[in-house]
Amino acid sequence: MTTAASSDATTQQEVVARLERLPLSRWHVTVRLVIGVVTFFEAFDQLLIAFSMPEISREWGLSAAGVTTTLTVGSIGMLLGALGAGWMADRIGRVRVIALCVAVTALCSLGMALSTALVPFLILRFVQGLAIGGEVPTAASYISELSRAKGRGRFVLLYELVFPIGLAVGALASAWIIPHLGWRALFLIAAVPGVAAIVVQSKVPESPRWLAERGRTEQALRNVEHIEERVRRSTGQELPAPAPASSIPVSTQRTGMLRELFTGRYRRRTLVVWTIWFVGYLSNYGITSWLPTLYKNVYHLPIGTALWFSTSASVTGVVGCLIAALTIDKLGRRIVLGVGLGLTTVPLLVLAALGAATAPQLAVLSAIVALFNFAVNISLYLYTPELYPTRSRAFGCSMGGVLNRLGLITGPILVGALYAGGTDLSAVFFTIGGITLIGTVVTLLFAEETKGRTLEELSP
Template identity: 50%
Template structure:
């Protein structure tokens, strides 16, 4: 095959590739970014019971200590998506990973609050840039058939990071101290040499008119897949919709068919992450300050909630290609709202009651968070996919910022734990209704077909 090819041919060649070791290996390698997204986002929650007396934090500063990383992630998500649609997926993945790792290590060495917060902001920037681009890349190398399951099984690395954070923190914080917990965030820098060997997304290269490079990347991928699977089937170009090319402009996200998609996704990301991190980031502290549990017990309770969340993620990964994205996300969101309302109706008067119903809510809301990664990457054309994912992710980061601040503000003003769960349940209802009414279905459709 010569390099005189079309973007549609590149897409057709990707669509005809059977699932192989190359897909799984690349999914795991790129997915390490998502693992550390999960690891980091609850790491601060589990360190807080120790950081509060160390830095003498009042409730307002506790909220900002949680939120400052989310602010960095929000800005990083927008910057990373913008850059990935211009310079490529892989360079942004590598650069953002290095930023995250170095800042994590620096956070472990500081004893000054303002420097700790500055480093957490920059660390969040790197992490925020990395995660939506990783999801974009995985979506672009995957064919339409069973894409939801394949991508979400990769995204299970995210809740695995949450559980790992809980398990590691439950041992490290009481025994070795919080500094060792943050030092672990430097581990992913060892992956940089391996990421440098990952081929750039052929779909992205083709959408930029760099067809010779797209062909070269495809040849590398096809050779590795063929070494395992044997002769590959011929690509069927006629089954692939025309690929949109050209420069991406931010305003396109709010024009034509993309306006409805962007607003729906913004609502879903904001409400899901508002609920998830509004609760999860504060749970260890609530167990300690309201129910007077010791640090070890509070962290063990939080581990149970994270494990429940990963069960929900496994379930949605297995069913999303059968029931579809719209139903899966809306039902899971409403399930989270229902369990939160039940928890509030009990008065949330005991730590055990909070544990049981918050775990049930986590099982639902973690599933929503996971599903949004695959769904968002499906709704935009390749030339603006990373930007679309980053905008969705940015609204999620906004939820990460606002949720803990709202919970902190309510606690500071004397609201009960039950009141907080009512607020979270109401927010989840908004997300469920928005998705049910405005989402479109994408299962078993090629990325090019969906973007028309």
């Protein structure tokens, strides 16, 4: 090992040792809130299109194909955004990418609210998708790198809880605002938090783990000192002594990022986590994106009632996420993910057997689906960063985001093709349930447990 490489490795060890000894404090909570506000509104924006769809379809006279295109064009942007932003975040930093994505999301929301035709609306939705797809996995990497091994599951998932809360608030807001003020008002509201980009860039320190791994040792140590001072002020106590730095496993290896995901220990991790991402989001978005339309077209509910029925899935999803956050450090990642997918499968197959005969039946069982499905999906934002080293963590998360977006795209298209304007929904729920069953088996048999270990132990 060269002298420079040895020095970089020593700095990485020191940075990790000092971060791992920090107790949870008001400073950590503040950073989670700042990044959380950003993620909250990204989730808010992501759901608006599903709840606005009945009114947008009516205003612009969309066919079934037009509805499917409008629902999925943002997801295509999210797929490409996740891929590009992960690459950028591992090169220019987590905080810069998050701030850029927030600003673009807000500007596109404003433009969509002012759109008078479908084509410019779709273009803006695609660009907004690029930003949303980039922000979410990058933020997950950043929050994971601030946390220590002990209690990392709860620390990260209580932050990630803002995403399903954003979905729930978006659903509740949509159910009231659309009938009273129209769909454009929602997109205007979603444009307001663009100021958060300024706050993120000025108030949130760059990840010391990332800085040290990139060889920016002086800035890494300055940021650690800054964080230590904020934690010391928050707790009013001196910090505990760090563990011996020499005991921290680090690596100065530099590998092509995509190739590394399929090398050695990472190959199995990548294949398993990609499967869970795809299955979890195909089942989630395939159903939730169509719920307002199904309630209106199949059960002939008024638009207001259809939207309120649709909110049940988002609300119970938040409960499922909270349960995951409070139990994942005790039960472990593999159990929460595998059992969660299994319990997602059961109500889907029950819906298939019953034929979703009534709107209340669909509302109750889809809410149970969301309870467990959301718990799985939020846990992936904890689990995926744990599987990859700092040098490629954001890229690994973003590739998980790519599979997430493939699921988001495939789900609505699959449901639309199976539904095809008919009223027999059994085939829809049987197909989605079969897919989640496959995901359950893969997870329980092949997922690696990561609880209680530092990021460096898991991926030196």
